[in-house]
Amino acid sequence: MAEPFRIALAGVGTVGGGVAHQLLTRGDELAHRAGRPLKLIAVSTREVDKPRRTDLAGIPWQANCVDLASTDAHIIVELIGGEDGPALDLIEAALEARKPVVTANKALLAAHGLRLATTAESAGIPLRFEAAAAGGIPIVKALRESLITYPIECVRGILNGTCNYILTEMEATGSPFAEVLRDAQAHGYAEADPALDVGGGDTAHKLAILSALAFGVAPGTRSMRVSGITAIEQEDISFAREFGYRIKLLGVARRNGQQLDQRVGPAMVKIATPLADVDGVFNAVVVHVASAGPFIFEGRGAGEEPTTSAVIADIVDIARGANGPAFGRPARDLEPVVSAPGDACRSPFYVRFALLDAPGALAEIAGHLAHAGVSIDSMIQRPQSTADAVVIVMITHECSQTAIEAAIKAISASDKVVGIPCLIPMETI
Numbered sequence: 001m002a003e004p005f006r007i008a009l010a011g012v013g014t015v016g017g018g019v020a021h022q023l024l025t026r027g028d029e030l031a032h033r034a035g036r037p038l039k040l041i042a043v044s045t046r047e048v049d050k051p052r053r054t055d056l057a058g059i060p061w062q063a064n065c066v067d068l069a070s071t072d073a074h075i076i077v078e079l080i081g082g083e084d085g086p087a088l089d090l091i092e093a094a095l096e097a098r099k100p101v102v103t104a105n106k107a108l109l110a111a112h113g114l115r116l117a118t119t120a121e122s123a124g125i126p127l128r129f130e131a132a133a134a135g136g137i138p139i140v141k142a143l144r145e146s147l148i149t150y151p152i153e154c155v156r157g158i159l160n161g162t163c164n165y166i167l168t169e170m171e172a173t174g175s176p177f178a179e180v181l182r183d184a185q186a187h188g189y190a191e192a193d194p195a196l197d198v199g200g201g202d203t204a205h206k207l208a209i210l211s212a213l214a215f216g217v218a219p220g221t222r223s224m225r226v227s228g229i230t231a232i233e234q235e236d237i238s239f240a241r242e243f244g245y246r247i248k249l250l251g252v253a254r255r256n257g258q259q260l261d262q263r264v265g266p267a268m269v270k271i272a273t274p275l276a277d278v279d280g281v282f283n284a285v286v287v288h289v290a291s292a293g294p295f296i297f298e299g300r301g302a303g304e305e306p307t308t309s310a311v312i313a314d315i316v317d318i319a320r321g322a323n324g325p326a327f328g329r330p331a332r333d334l335e336p337v338v339s340a341p342g343d344a345c346r347s348p349f350y351v352r353f354a355l356l357d358a359p360g361a362l363a364e365i366a367g368h369l370a371h372a373g374v375s376i377d378s379m380i381q382r383p384q385s386t387a388d389a390v391v392i393v394m395i396t397h398e399c400s401q402t403a404i405e406a407a408i409k410a411i412s413a414s415d416k417v418v419g420i421p422c423l424i425p426m427e428t429i
């Protein structure tokens, strides 16, 4: 019998609890896959006495998770979470002790991924993170190992189940954002503090990981445009339907020559195209590969079972001897992102604003658009229920981000416009 593969696990919450459960209850089956028994030899949690679904009584517990790195474990699995703090301390200690690491921690990888990958590669050990982007969908392995022959042109995805659930429910129920968010929190689909999800930050962390794998750039969010779904109103969802679109929070990374356009935000996605039909807490990623693609991945992006499935797959890979650079290329070859300028980022746009119902008001808006070089493809005008204003919705012809932003700035400054205009790009592929 081969020597057991000894595993130390930090964090036994939603994901870590699932991993511990699988290791302790399905050992024989996993041993067949790994080619050797998988043995949980130590755990660390915040509270030792907290009731757990899986009985961990026989597993040695470490009060300080960093001490896991000095056990005789073959591998450290970090499932605590958080960009810094104990999770980072543990991973650094593990790599220093030349122990392979598996993590699901996208926030930490987006902030420190390059440095940690460099350390792991210098030590000749693997750092794996399949669960960190799109949960159970095996997109990390696909980008790292499979879609490597032809250049990738674009990666687009619905990467946050909370936002997708909220947008799907807003459409299905006609309820406003705040009400649907409260309902999502009550059902456990949204955190008590939802800012990272609904503000787009969580999607940005995951996009940073996918961009690094797909385009060979250093992971990071600094060069991204990031916005969330908090400003989406019920009328945007119904106008989108009228134009044949649905609103989704997308993470998009698109190659533009030597530059990269990376953005996170609400986008209009044409009905009956792959991302438009992804509902509820599901995630999906479309990878456009020159000559060979598109490839579409869809599945559960969060929750105990899908995420556990991805973590166990990484553990089994490493138990079998898998190694190689964390982001598919040597870390020293990962380039800094050269952002595509706003002039190079082009699409049609959806624009909604409330306009005073006064002579010359619409002509003034048309003037601002024309001055910025933006032309209108179609327009709808509706009375607004309050005040003496009308709601104007325009779909522009394709134009640059810079041009539409200049037009929106001028429109927002007009004394004939009430409130803040809403601007959403329309996905064209």
Ligand SMILES: NC(=O)c1ccc[n+]([C@@H]2O[C@H](COP(=O)([O-])OP(=O)(O)OC[C@H]3O[C@@H](n4cnc5c(N)ncnc54)[C@H](OP(=O)(O)O)[C@@H]3O)[C@@H](O)[C@H]2O)c1
Pocket (backbone or CB within 6 Å): 010, 011, 012, 013, 014, 015, 016, 044, 045, 046, 047, 048, 050, 063, 064, 065, 079, 080, 081, 082, 086, 104, 105, 106, 107, 131, 132, 135, 301, 302, 303, 304, 307
């Ligand atoms: N939940 C998901 O669906 C999902 C999906 C993809 C990726 N992820 C990522 O997976 C990671 C874990 O998420 P989760 O949802 O499982 O979190 P969670 O349910 O909050 O569990 C966190 C665990 O970490 C433990 N912990 C906290 N501080 C600790 C410390 N200083 N030392 C040792 N253990 C400590 C907690 O201990 P106690 O149990 O004693 O409190 C708990 O067991 C995060 O990086 C997250 O982003 C989660």
